[in-house]
Amino acid sequence: MSDVVSYQREDEIGLIVVDNPPVNALGHAVRQGLLDALDQGLADDGARALVVMGAGRTFPAGADIREFGQTPKEPALPDVINRLEDSGKLLIAAVHGTALGGGMEITLGCDYRLALDSARMGLPEVNLGLLPGAGGTQRLPRLIGAQAALDAIVGGKPMKAGQLEKMGVVDKVVSGDLKAEAIAYARQLADDNAPRRKVSELTVDKESDTVFSDYEQSIARKKRGFLAPFHCIKAVQAATELDFAAGQKRERELFTELLNSPQSAAQRHVFFAEREVGKVPGIAKDTPRREIAQVGIIGAGTMGGGIAMNFLSAGIPVKMLEMKQEALDKGVALIRKNYEATAKKGRMTSEQVERCMSLLTSTLSYDDLSDVDLVIEAVFENMKVKKEVFGELDRVTKPGAILATNTSTLDVNEIAQSTRRPEDVIGMHFFSPANVMKLLENVRGEATSDEVIATVMDLSKRIGKVGVLVGVCYGFVGNRILHKRQAQAISLVNEGATPAQVDKVLYDFGLPMGPFAMADLAGLDVGWRIREGLRESDPANAPERNWLDALAEQERWGQKTGGGVFDYAEGDRTPRPSEVTAAEIEKYRAEQGIETREISDTEILERCLYVMVNEGAKILEEGVAMRPLDIDIVWIYGYGFPVYQGGPMFWADSIGLDKVHAKIQQFHDETGHDDWKPAPLLERLAKEGKRFADL
Template sequence: MSNVVSYRCQEGVGLIVIDNPPVNALGHAVRQGLLAALNEGLADASAKALAIMGAGRTFPAGADIREFGKAPRPPSLPDVIDAIEVSSKPVIAAVHGTALGGGMEITLGCDYRLALESAKMGLPEVNLGLLPGAGGTQRLPRLIGAKAALETIVEGKPIKASRLAEVGIVDEVVSGDLERKAIAYAHQLISEDAPRRPVSALPAAPEDADVFAEFEAAIARKKRGYLAPFHCIEAVKAATEMDFAAGMARERELFVELLNSPQSAAQRHVFFAEREVAKVPGLAKDTPQREINRVAVIGAGTMGGGIAMNFLSAGIPVTMLEMHQDALDRGVSVMRRNYEASARKGRLAAGQVEANMGRLSTTLDYSDLAEADLIIEAVFENMDVKKTVFGELDRVAKSGAIMATNTSTLDVNEIAGATSRPADVLGMHFFSPANVMKLLEIVRGEQTADDALATVMALARRIGKVGVAVGVCYGFVGNRMLHKRQSQALELVNAGATPVQVDRVLYDFGLPMGPFAMADLAGLDVGWRIREGLRESDPANAPAPNWMDALAEAGRFGQKTGVGVFEYPDGGRAPEPSETTAAEIDKYRTEQGITSREVSDEEIRERCLYVMINEGAKILEEGIAARPLDIDVVWIYGYGFPPYRGGPMYWADQLGLNYVCERVKAFREETGDPDWHISPLLEQLAGEGKSFADL
């Protein structure tokens, strides 16, 4: 018998138990073991029914994706599920934890499905650029109809047991001892002489073609650029038009297309990268962590309120500090409205709004932060202001408290220097809106203690964030690269492009919005004030005034004022071209003696994206990011870089670093812009025929 799958007969029920920790992934040994245990159960005369279960914390939570791209080793998962489905005895799937991907497909091959009330099932393959490839797209529509199957497969989200029962996927939802409940359920079926119920034998349910067209139209914007969601639709459609064997053949054809696609390879890279960033090079796995039971947030503005919501939602009490009561009241009111909006959309259960808000306390007095284990400063982006705040924290914070700044650009070491305990200081750069965006850049200062870093890395997961450890420099990883891109976008418009053209090219590449719509969303005043600060503190290296500064000086701050680079009539969010902006651009060109020229879409794409790659290579050289995958994760979860391209550094590898290097040098020659100084690392890798992945 396999050492990862066991069989035993208990009270006339054959129990097939998968024990392949941590998540019972359906690797080769498990597939072999399942077939062997199934055959043993079928040969066991004392077993009148069979039940498949998972040991440990979960039913199989999917395939072993480390096998993707390797030569297949029989038996395949479809073969295992086919064997289950043609069993001569009733087979029950008894589910706890999560039955995901191939795990859920196994349940669809069983006659009956039983689940603990805490269990979830789902088909998340679409998130890896794939579709369910073991019959999921053919069995699920036969079981619950095409429309419900489309929602399950294309969204790829886990579904609670109660909902699974409502739609007809699960037959019984139980609580308590799952093994006992499975045996009892099997006895009930045996006593009732319940029939076998192979899902593949159900008739394909024809659907009006409008169902598929309407579904495709509904997801077109959200899933633009992706292959997998639309291949999923094609596979489900096959289930309504073909017999089971033909539908399975079509599913396999579509699955192989996706498996061999650059998109799926990129999305699998992202899957592994997201897990790898939690392992900080040089930080021991067993580094002790500090307890975080109470958090304080300084500042009740947009960022402070959003930051506080992360902790409140995770069950961690928060004390919020402001200097003035009216600002505090406004901030708390916005937080409550945000929670209430989530409740109306069904994202929060009844009572959660009050429970979350009940964990919040407010104060105007720094002394009330004395018991906080973690204090996060989210005040105005000004070094003097932040150093004043940290001086106060040094006075009131208890020994061992971690003091974090939410700065997006400023020197964390200088901020830490305002305290007598720099080992307790680091950066926690949340992205706006802070209660929604998944990325958290965790900025390690020169003297940040290992246990402080380890604590905040673990805390990121606790509050639902993807934490990436980065070093100290202007803008850290994400904003440092972003500023280079924004600078190129500006220069392209100066040369003759329009803001509409630049934004369209990057939107078509797969980004959620272009540089100028993004600037309007963030607020033109934000970048303007940063540039003004640089002109005061470092005039030799500060950018010269430009037409975007002129817009900000005129009070055109973007979406929040209804006018920015673009205009937003009637308070809407859809950007429209602006004659005022066009006039400012023309004025600037005239003043600078620039003769407008035609700028191609290709030049826009290359200049805006290759400058990021070059800067990313410099970030790696300097040790600001430890690995290329850290940069990829920052850009995917902080800035919406399309996962199907794998992140900027992964994408650069696919382009070929030799080509990228040549183009960077060409732009340096053409523009004279110091931003195009070639990264020695990029040049070295290109010369050696290597990629960032080789690092």
């Protein structure tokens, strides 16, 4: 008798129950247990029909992905599902919770599917760089047609029971007691002499001869660089062209290719890292959390409004403060405009728009923030201004209120010292557009309490963000690394590359845009003002003037002015080479006496990415980031580092730290620049033959 799968009979219905907490993952013991319980049910003459279900909170939620990459143990899941389908008795899947991946594939091996109205099912393997490898790409098209199967498999999103019923995946949706409903349904089917229904014996409806080529074209841009979505299409196509046995063999070949690919390894790393990043080392699980029932936002500009929307959408009331009524009205109007645009796209209802707007109040007085539980400052990136704001917040907010700054570069400790309660001060660095971007870089100051950290990390999830805890330094994790990469991009252009060449290399690597197109999107004036501020406040450490400053001074600020590093046609965001920029670059080269040379794409990639890795290693040594995975998640969700590359630190591991270190050392020998001085941590790991993942 299996410890994780049991068989029992109630009246004339046999129950096969998986009980492998917490999510009934389909590990080896469960797979073997299913076969053993099936044998018991088939041998039980008193059982007219069999029901497969899960104990606890869910039907089997999917495969045990910890087994991926290990030597497979028999029985394999495809064989288990084939045995279920070939059993001699009527078989019903009774689903609650989430039946994902292998869990949904098990239901497709049953004759009938019943689900609680709260249940969800889906085939999300594509998000791990894989495809459904236990018959999902062969059975689902046979059940609902190729087009609908492609949407489900390539999209990889869970679907609700009601939607699945309309699609023809689920036969009956119920509420209440799943066990009782499943027994009653199985008895009804047995009484009606309901036929066995082997999905594998159905004929696939392809719908059109061009369905697969059309589908590839439709996802080409969005899925650029990914292998798995296109392998999924090939697998579904096999279901339309081959018999089930041959199609399942082809599915397995494609699955194995993906499983052994660097992309799947990277995507699985990101899957685990995203779940691990919220667990902060040194913060006890039982650390008290403060209640966040109302939030204050200082600043009604684009950033402040975007931050406010995160809380409004989560049902948390917001008080938004500005100094002038005109700015306040403009900010509120922009929030409404954004919500109404979302409603027009069908992503929310007009009632939801009004519900969100009803949670927003505005004010011109700091005193009105006396009862908020958290206040986030989103004013101009200037230390003097921010310290004045925090002085006012210290005066008016109640004891225990969390005071957060949205600074992207400034010293959170210095800001905290402008209050009498530095333990309540934390950085909450949202990324623009703040209502869209998933990353929230939470910055721990020297005095920030564990209670505040735990509260803000939990709150990140509540408002739909991936929160990463980092320490204080200029630019924190994301922007500190970004500035090093940007400096290399500029140097490469100075030495002979073009902005378009640099951008293309990084775009082809998988980033959503190159460094110069990104600068145009953000606005060249932003970086220029920061550099000007440094030249005024800290001239010894300020960057030298370059051709980007010259462009900014001409008010070529990027997309918003129709020209920056690149030119832009009205209504078109496509970057085009600019003669103005080319002239400024040539002028700068002449003034600096730079002799240009041909720069290879390989050099561009190595210099732009290896400098990121080296800086990441320094950040780890300094404790600004606690783990390599924190850096990876910051760059994936904040800057669009390709998921299928796993983040900069994982990517470096995949290259080999010995190779990365050797190249960095070479660049240091050639330039003598401190940015290329190998980080001691990187040097040590390379010499020991280790990876960042070994830390």
